[in-house]
Amino acid sequence: MHRPLLLLAALLAAPAFAQPGSKLLLTGGVSSIDGAAGGGLTPWALTGSYATAGEVGGTAFVTRASTGDYGLWTYGAALSVHDRVEFSVARQDLDTRDNLAPLGLPGLHLKQDIVAAKLRLAGDAVLDSDTLMPQLAIGIEHKRTHAGALGPTLFGPLGAKASGTDFYVSATKLLLAEGVLVNLTLRATKANQNGLLGFGGAQGRGMRLQPELSIAKLLSSQLAVGVEFRAKPDNLHDSVLGAGALAEDDWKDVFIAWAPSKRVSVTAAWVDLGHIAPAVQPRRQTGAYLSAQFAF
Numbered sequence: 001m002h003r004p005l006l007l008l009a010a011l012l013a014a015p016a017f018a019q020p021g022s023k024l025l026l027t028g029g030v031s032s033i034d035g036a037a038g039g040g041l042t043p044w045a046l047t048g049s050y051a052t053a054g055e056v057g058g059t060a061f062v063t064r065a066s067t068g069d070y071g072l073w074t075y076g077a078a079l080s081v082h083d084r085v086e087f088s089v090a091r092q093d094l095d096t097r098d099n100l101a102p103l104g105l106p107g108l109h110l111k112q113d114i115v116a117a118k119l120r121l122a123g124d125a126v127l128d129s130d131t132l133m134p135q136l137a138i139g140i141e142h143k144r145t146h147a148g149a150l151g152p153t154l155f156g157p158l159g160a161k162a163s164g165t166d167f168y169v170s171a172t173k174l175l176l177a178e179g180v181l182v183n184l185t186l187r188a189t190k191a192n193q194n195g196l197l198g199f200g201g202a203q204g205r206g207m208r209l210q211p212e213l214s215i216a217k218l219l220s221s222q223l224a225v226g227v228e229f230r231a232k233p234d235n236l237h238d239s240v241l242g243a244g245a246l247a248e249d250d251w252k253d254v255f256i257a258w259a260p261s262k263r264v265s266v267t268a269a270w271v272d273l274g275h276i277a278p279a280v281q282p283r284r285q286t287g288a289y290l291s292a293q294f295a296f
Contacts, residue, residue, distance in 0.1 A: 023050040023051075023052060023126075023262075024126065024221065025221050025222055025259045025262060026218070026221075026222075026224055026257060026259050026265065027046065027050075027125070027126050027174065028046055028047065028048050028049050028050055028057075028059075028080075028295070029044050029046045029048065030061075030257055030265055030267045030291060030293050031048070031059060031061035031063070031076065031078065031291060031293045033063060033065070033072075033074050033090070033092065033194070034088075034090055034114050034116060034141055034143075034194070035061075035074075035076040035077075035078060035088035035089060035090030035114055035116055035141075036048075036078065036086065036088050036116050036118055036139060036141070037049075037059070037078060037080075037086060037088075037118075038170070038183065038185075038214070039183070039214040039216070039226070039228045039255070040063070040228065040253060040255055040267055040269055040271075040289060040291060041212070041214075041228045041230045041251055041252075041253055041271075042183070042185050042212035042213075042214055042228055042230050043118065043139055043168060043170055043185060044125075044137075044170055044172045044183045044185070044214065045120065045123075045125060045134065045135040045136055045137035045170040045171055045172035045183065046125055046135065046137075046172055047080040047083050047084070047085070047086040047118065047120060047137075048078040048080050048086055048088070048295075049078070049080045049295045049296070050262050050295060051080045051081070051082070051083055052082075052083050053082055053083055053084075054082060055082065055083070056079065056080065056081050056082070057079075057080045057295065057296065058077065058078065058079050058080070058295070058296040059077060059078045059080075059293055059294065059295050059296070060075075060076070060077040060293070060294050060296075061074075061075065061076060061077070061291060061292065061293040061294070062074070062075040062291070062292055063075070063289070063290070063291035063292075064289070064290050064291075065271060065287065065288070065289045065290075066287045066288055067271070067273060067285035067286060067287035068283060068285060068286065068287060069097060069099050069276075069281050069283070069285060070094060070095065070096060070097065070099065070276060070285060071094070071095040071097070072092060072093065072094050072095070073092070073093045073095075074090055074091070074092045074093075075090065075091060076088060076089050076090030076091060076114070077089060083120065084119070084120050085117070085118070085119055085120070086117065086118040086119075087116070087117050088114075088115075088116045088117075088118075089113075089114065089115055089116070090113075090114040090116075091111065091112070091113055091114070092111065092112040092114070092194075092196065093109055093110075093111050094109065094110040094111070094112075094196050095107075095109055096108045096109070096110065099277070099280055099281045100150070100277070100280060101280075102280045104149075105149050105150055108148055108149060108150055109148065110145065110146070110147055110148070110150065110196045110197070111145070111146040111148075112143055112144065112145045112146070112194075112195050112196055113143070113144050113146075114141055114142070114143050114195075115141075115142050116139060116140060116141040116142070117139065117140055118137050118138070118139040118140075119137060119138055119139070120135065120136070120137045121136045121137055121138060122135075122136050123135040123136050123171075125172045125173055125174050125181075126174050126176065132173070133173075134171040134172055134173040134182075135171070135172045135173070136169070136170070136171050137169070137170050137172075138167070138168070138169050138170075139167070139168045139169075139170065140165060140166070140167055140168075141165065141166040141168075142163070142164075142165045143163060143164055143165070143166070143191065143194075143195040143199075144162060144163040145162055145163070145195050145196055145197070145198055145199075146162075147162070147197075147198065154197060154198050155198060158198070158201060158236060158246075159200065159201050160192060160197065160198025160199055160200055160201055160235075160236070161190075161198055161199045161200055162198060162199075163199065164189070164190050164191055164195060164198075164199030164200070166187055166188065166189040166191060167187070167188045167189075167207075168185050168186060168187040168188070168212075169185070169186050170183060170184070170185040170186075171183065171184050171185075179217060179218035179219075180215070180216070180217055180218070181214070181215070181216040181217075181218070181224075181226075182214070182215055183213070183214040183215075184211070184212070184213055185211070185212040185213075185214075186209055186210075186211055186212075187209070187210045187211075187212060188207040188208070188209055188210075189207060189208065189210060189233060190206070190207055190208070190233065190235065191233070192233075192235050192236050192246075192248060193232075193248060193276060194232075197236065197246065199235075200235055201235040201236045208233040208235075210230070210231040210232065210233055211229075211231050212228070212229065212230045212231065213228065213229045214226060214227070214228045214229075215227055215228075216257075222258060222259050222260060223256070223257070223258050223259075224256070224257045225254075225255065225256045225257075226254075226255055226257075227252070227253065227254050227255070228251075228252060228253045228255065229250065229251070229252050230250060230251040230252070231250050232248045232249065232250050232251065232274075233248070234247060234248040234249075235248070236248065245277070245278065246277055246278075247275055247278055248274070248275075248276075249273070249274020249275050249284075250274060251271070251272065251273050251274065252271070252272045253269040253270060253271040253272065253289060254269060254270050255267055255268065255269035255270075255289070256268055256269070262295060263294060263295055264292070264293065264294055264295070265292075265293045265295075266290075266291070266292050266293075267289070267290070267291045267292075267293075268288070268289065268290050268291075269288070269289035269290075270286070270287075270288065270289070271286065271287060271288070271289045272284065272285075272286045273285040273286070
């Protein structure tokens, strides 16, 4: 069994899960594609589940994103301890279909394992709503990609590495009177296409700081809509395959999240992932995103 799956099983086996209690619906966020609590594309300073101080809570999720030419499955779990620390694991599987056939790689699947942790530093996104002080958290995401037949090309001439670690700091504030949540994340990363195309490049670029932004509007206690933006480092723009052959664009989405209870939430979105390997597939990758999260 893959190590992340063993960790996932261990998280779900924790003995003292919180009963749904004092946290408001949707204030634990949803599960991001990397497994951490937040929006669909970016982590927030919130810890997942509805666990508060003195409690342990868990979540499990599955996500499907489909664009015109690619399909991505992500699944994982997270554990929140005392509303202070969050641990998460996730696995991603990108189906490139026949888009890499010109490179001799039809039907290639790019897979990635992610093990992450988040620590809440200060503030309270909801309860301190009478001040502008946001909730602050720092996080770490260690990623390892399994590139299959693409490995010799990706980790050789392109100079990318098979694994890498992202570091981030997030600030989240929910303005209850206005029903608006704002999150700003600053990420230090070398990841190419979030790590699915490895980390770094032959140009030897180090970590680059990339901003990420989420804004959500609560339409009711159970329903929220919002937008997200995630900047990308574009390390492989000037690769041996030619300028722009593996150019990387910023990501964005428009989402709606529905939580009929504290046990389950569903998020749907329109996503724009920009160009992915434009040398072999020049059109922008836009499409649908659907995620289900279960809280314990």
